[in-house]
Amino acid sequence: MGKPARGLGFWMTLALVVGNMIGSGIYLLPATLAPLGMNQLAGWGVTLAGALCLAGAFARLGARMPLAGGPYAYAQAAFGPATGFITAWSYWTMIWAGNGSIAVAVVSNLSLIFPWIGQTPGLPALLAVGCVWLLTLVNISSTRAVGDLSIVTTTLKLVPLVALIGLALWWFATGAPRAAQPPVPISPGAIASAAGLTFWGFLGLESATVPADKVENADRVVPRATLIGVALTGLVYMGISLAFAAYMPAPEAAASPAPVADLLRKAFGGGVAEVVALFAAISAFGTLNGFILLQGEVPWAMARGGVFPRWFAKESSRGTPVRSHVVSSVLLTIVALLNYGKGMGDLFQFIASVSLAAGMLSYFLSMAAAIRLLPGERPMIAIAAVGAAFIVWAAWGLGAEALGYGALFVVAGVPVYWAVSRGGASSTAPNGRG
Template identity: 50%
Template sequence: MSSSSSPKALGFWMCSALVVGNMIGSGVFMLPASLAPYGWNGVLGWIVTIAGGLCLAFVFARLSAALPREGGPYAYTQEAFGRTAGFVVAWAYWISLWVGNAAIATGAVSYLSVLVPAIAKTPGLHALVTLGLIWGLIGVNCLGARLAGEVQVVTTVLKLLPLAAVLGLSARLLGRDGAAAVTAPLDTAQLGGPGLVAASALTLWALLGLESATVPADKVKDPARTIPRATLFGAAFTGVVYLLVCSAVVLLSPPDALKASNAPMAEFIGRFWGSGAAMAVAAFAAISAFGALNGWVLLQGEMPYAMARGGVFPAFLAKSSSRGTPVRAHLVSGLFLTALVGINYAKSMADLFTFIALLATTASLFTYLACALAALKLQKDGQVHGSRPLTVVAILAGLYAVFTLFGAGKEAVMWGLVLLAAGLPVHLLMRRAARA
């Protein structure tokens, strides 16, 4: 088999690019609009989310070092609590993948609409462009993991350029005008409370993906060493970038203008550097979301593939192509994603992004909570090296997941539970088949 189709195609930098690329997607470019109503609570929300995200990254790093298996969260939970718990986590995580991909693709098309205004003005066109983008990347991932990894490295580098531009402009404004440049009033009486909880739930959407390198473990070189390093490096780097960039846009922009924007970061740049700079940022933002979507599409195929190989999903999803890629799993995930975009095509791009982002976050939180509990159980059973830091961090990660579930809101949690319940018939059928 050629190196281009080798199953061990992902090294440290490709895994790091997978983590950073999956985390820096549409979130950093779209969230300023969603966070605008929360003002300074948005900044505090980032701090809470980064702290919780690093706790989760540490848990995943320790689990992947002890159990470098494909499937990531599903494998850890099944090892700790059995097949039923493993199925619930795998189902929840898979839902978060294809639901989240709908939000990422929507973010990419939202910024494309700055370059091609007809996308926003023509009813239903944004949904068609979104689906075209999704299926194009499914095709790339079906051609092999290495090609997807190379696309990820290139787009990860490109997506950092507009973020650097925002940081440069923000530093210039603060250096010139000082505190007068800040448009969001600081009201200490409003800090904390429901605003902080809601902002923390929204900001977690941007950190989803910190576990990305754990999923395709069978395609990673030296996974016991590579995956933990890539996970911790990617989460820490991305968290700092998010805190600086998103906080700058929220605090230095008029809140009313930001709330209604389909491309808040491009609008921020355009206010000071003109429409040409705004168009350039919009182009790079679309590339950023494109790169993130590429990485997430890789995972939305690998997860059901790993589940099927473990006997949790129907066996026909466990088949791979001559290139070693799970084509059938990619196609099934793509069909669910297509249905979600089609059902919600009538919503505006901003509203669609916020709703789907919260839904994907809710599904991921069930997975994160289960993995934190799995780390404690496996440590107690001696399958993960025991240590006080792991115990403390795993408890904090679990508490953070519960805290953020409250912030996601009733609607997102309700729909998350409905989607989880939809997996029950699949699980019962698979158990019946196993007994037969």
């Protein structure tokens, strides 16, 4: 089969990185962070510094080794197939299980605009599953279609966030009165709590490295998109946080079910909540699109590397991993439906949180791989070491229970690796194509 043309240029890749990090969560996060007072700004600062270290290491690895699979490819190159499998398995499970909450977020925001959605039995579940499979078909059709959709949704999702930051700058320039904030002591524990919450806003920073074989001039585009994407996302997050700290009392923000809409309403009046909910739904839809791309690419790369059943390596005539997408989306559909099953909501949340705990291992092993694969580059080795330490700290913040169950998630993949190894699956380069 001839190699299909690569479809992702710089702007598409940048949109993928930014779009995967900025989901609908930022529309609710100000309420969650409000009780922490100024500790949230310190938390954002620590998280941004850690995210930039991770991004720096991924960018350098992407420049040196523009291989499909991202974290998996680097871990396999550094430590061999067993470690590569563990890295990919933890990363893949984090993606498809976490995507369940993103699919639910799309429908939840639409329900704020159209209340009849939530009032119609079975319809929210049907719409969530519909979003999953619509975007799966987009991903199967072509990588370029994914990139085009990423540009559109990422541009739209930034509109209300940039508007809010611009509004805060206008208030500052015109001398608008600041909000009186209750005193909250600055403490290491509160900063750690804030950082634990804000770190999830940067999940997906490695997105450009996963489909690197489908990126034009990947050795240049992947690192640029990764670093610029993280920096741009960090500026947006810090801008939102500063706006709330300056112009919305913390108790009011904490009690608000839609803090971004409530702050914008002060300037633009009623009707803003529905508009913001629409943008939040678009934001979640765009993030789901990007992560469905990743959830299909990872098992494909694993299969091509010989650590996953070769059945997953099958591609369409357009070079998309059809089987990987279908299986991943079936798993995603099951997780999404758990949210709507009677008495299953707690299980849905449990799977999502545990998968995130498991996924932290893939970030840590990626940093360890950077240290191994970049000998002699002392500044980059130091950056990767800081990134690894940050991951350990962030994982510690999840708690022993989540980490314990996350470890079980990882162990559950061992029989798969054993079966593939015993079957004598042939190994090819992680970015090989046939």
